[in-house]
Amino acid sequence: xxxxxxxxxxxxxxxxxxxxxxxxxxxxxxxxxxxxxxxxxxxxxxxxxxxxxxxxxxxxxxxxxxxxxxxxxxxxxxxxxxxxxxxxxxxxxxxxxxxxxxxxxxxxxxxxxxxxxxxxxxxxxxxxxxxxxxxxxxxxxxxxxxxxxxxxxxxxxxxxxxxxxxxxxxxxxxxxxxxxxxxxxxxxxxxxxxxxxxxxxxxxx
Numbered sequence: 001x002x003x004x005x006x007x008x009x010x011x012x013x014x015x016x017x018x019x020x021x022x023x024x025x026x027x028x029x030x031x032x033x034x035x036x037x038x039x040x041x042x043x044x045x046x047x048x049x050x051x052x053x054x055x056x057x058x059x060x061x062x063x064x065x066x067x068x069x070x071x072x073x074x075x076x077x078x079x080x081x082x083x084x085x086x087x088x089x090x091x092x093x094x095x096x097x098x099x100x101x102x103x104x105x106x107x108x109x110x111x112x113x114x115x116x117x118x119x120x121x122x123x124x125x126x127x128x129x130x131x132x133x134x135x136x137x138x139x140x141x142x143x144x145x146x147x148x149x150x151x152x153x154x155x156x157x158x159x160x161x162x163x164x165x166x167x168x169x170x171x172x173x174x175x176x177x178x179x180x181x182x183x184x185x186x187x188x189x190x191x192x193x194x195x196x197x198x199x200x201x202x203x204x205x
Contacts, residue, residue: 011043016060019043023064023148027124028071029091037120040152044159054156061152065117066145069127073140076131097125105129113140117147118154 010018022039025031040061048054072091104112104122106129113130116122130140 007039011046015047016056019047019057020060020064023061023152024068027065027068027127027148029093029124030071031092036123040155041159044156048156048160054153054160057156058149058153062145062149065148065152066141069124069144069148070141072124072127073131073135073137076128077134077137093125093128097121098128101125102129102132105133110135110139110143114143114147117144118151123151 007018007022022043023036026036044057048057072093075091101122104116105126110130110133112122113126113135116126127140127144
């Protein structure tokens with residue numbers, strides 16, 4: 001069964017509740033499902049039809065994303081061996097991603113928790129170096145909420161207003177009808193971006 005199709009069908013039935021659950025699972029990294037770069041535009045196309053639905057969309061995504069981000073933050077905030085180990089073992093993230101997040105956090109500081117929510121490579125993993133650095137929890141929560149709200153507001157507004165254009169609307173409809181192909185296209189674009197970034201890093205050394 002196509003997981004993208006299942007998720008889209010669930011969004012049609014339960015709307016913001018499923019969106020809130022998805023963003024929680026994505027940012028907590030406990031059970032990652034699909035790339036938000038695929039889910040968010042499709043969810044916005046289904047759920048955002050006017051200003052009230054736009055506000056509900058952003059609120060649901062922000063609540064789920066912020067609460068989810070607190071999970072890895074607090075798990076890695078206290079690195080002592082103890083009752084949190086069972087949660088840490090279930091956080092699905094590679095050591096390479098953690099090291100990359102730590103590198104970004106050391107370079108850019110606590111502000112990366114806010115603007116990092118806009119970047120696919122940092123959106124979820126930035127919570128871990130923030131926890132390891134013992135960032136003040138209230139500041140972490142505020143930065144996360146603002147960055148998360150900004151990301152989902154921008155993404156949903158782009159989809160909503162873009163649907164007024166025939167070409168964009170056709171692309172959204174095609175993605176909804178062939179979600180597996182849409183996921184593949186996004187993954188290819190992300191892969192190209194990673195290759196270009198690594199090539200640039202090697203050239204700059």
